[in-house]
Amino acid sequence: MDSILKTATTMPISISTTTSLTTTDLLSTDIYDPRITRPFALICLFIGSIGNSLSFIVFSQKQLRAYSTFRYLAYLSIVDLLVLYLGLGHxxxxxxxxFDIREHNLFFCKFHTFLTYVTTHLSSWILTMVSIDRAIACTIVHLRKRFSSPKSADRIFIAMCLIISLVNSHILFFMGFKEREILSSNSNVSSYKDIIVCTHNTSTAYFQFFEKPYNIIDLFSYVLIPFLIMSICAGIISYRLFFSLNNATIKILANGKTRRGTRRAKQISYMLFILNIVFILLLAPIALGQIFEDLNQEYRYRLFNSITLSLSYSNHALNFILYGVASPQFRLTLRQLLGIVNNDPSQRRRYTLGLYTSTRL
Incomplete structure (x- = not known):
């Protein structure tokens, strides 16, 4: 998305003036309100670093990583951590x-921009795959064992990385250019330095591609398509877990283990619903701005840009809090890691039986 979340340093003011603007000029005077972004960046990076690191540790525990849902969430924690350091660290x-890493050399301009797009897209699609995984686990029995498994989650994650990298690979070839600036000149000696201009205005064709088709592709792949898939999967999961229990199923639920397993499956679904809702709420403003706002005039909306940037990065930093609020499994495992939980083996066994029976995760 050619937006404040990803390429504030590459957004043009106009085709004629882009090449003369440096990243410093854009970031400090035209795009953000530093009174908002400076304290927010530090606080959000601090919270997100701790939260995503702890989330990865929790979801990597033996009792959780054996299930596809939690394996996806472990990957999501790492990707969100990368998003925060690439964006807020920058x-x-x-x-x-x-100091602007994208101005250091042309490789950093290309590679940092490329990674920023890849990781933000990947974050959205991992959360989307969690929704798909849960929907299949709840409904399609013959696919559940093959699709909702740790090995399948690993393969799908690798495939997503490759596909998203391929879609964004044009950035590595066409983003940015060097501009030679003459410092002094006389009849015998000239001195100059190379300036890195990290922009997509490297040619008329690429500028038009980046501003039109790719901008649409980015918007759909980052927000709109994931939102649509999440909504459909949420409806399927809701119907399966909360409305389709017939009399035969109710009789089966008389079994204590199965009843507990279904209750835990519902708790995971609640957590997923909360993650999806927060995703939609936090990214909706930047999506609406992308659709209705004239991007070439975006520098006029410093307050709006600062707020949408804060909301967007909060989406990658706050999942830890959402896990803690909505997931008993997460809270229990975290307490065990911190040594503040009852270590009675019989209680842990009863909880585990209730957690993983009935519905494959």
Missing amino acids: LILHDYFL
Whole structure:
């Protein structure tokens, strides 16, 4: 998305003036309100670093990583951590230390921009795959064992990485260029330096591609398609777990283990619903701005840009809190890691039986 979340340093003011603007000028005076972004970047990066790191540790525990849902969430924690450091780390380095990694050399311009797009897309699609995984686990029995398994989750994650990298690979070839600036000149000696201009305005064709088709592809792949799939899967899961229990199923639920397993499956679904709702709420403003706002005039909306940036990065930093609020499994495992839970083996066994029976995760 050619937006403040990803390529604030590459957004043009106009075709004629882009090449003369540096990243420093854009970030400090035209795109953000530093009174909002500076403190937010530090706080959000701190919270997101701790939260995503703990989430990865929790979901990597033996009792959780054996299930596809939690394996996806472990991957999501790592990807969200990368998003925060690529985006907020970039912003902090610029605002506090006047250093822009994308201006350091042309490779960093291309690679940092490429990784920013890849990781943000990947974050959305991992959460989407969690929804698909849960929908299949709840409904299609003959696919459940093959699709909703740890090995399948690993293969799907690798496939998503490859596909998303391929879709964004044009950035590695066409983003940014070097511009030679003459410092002094006389009849005998000239001195100059190379300036990295990290922009997609490297040619008329690429500028038009980036502003039109790719902008639409990015918007759909980052927000709109994941939102649509999540909504459909949420409806399927809701119907299966909360409305389709017939008399035969109710009789089966008389078994204590199965009843507990269904209750735990519902709790995981609640957690998923909350993640999806927060995803939609936090990314809706940037999607609406992308649709209705004239991107070439986006520098005029510093307050709007600062707020949408804050909301967007909060989506990658707050999942830890959502897990803790909505997932008893997450809370229990975290307490065990911190040594603040009852270590009675019989209680742990009863909880585990209730957690993993009935519905494959």
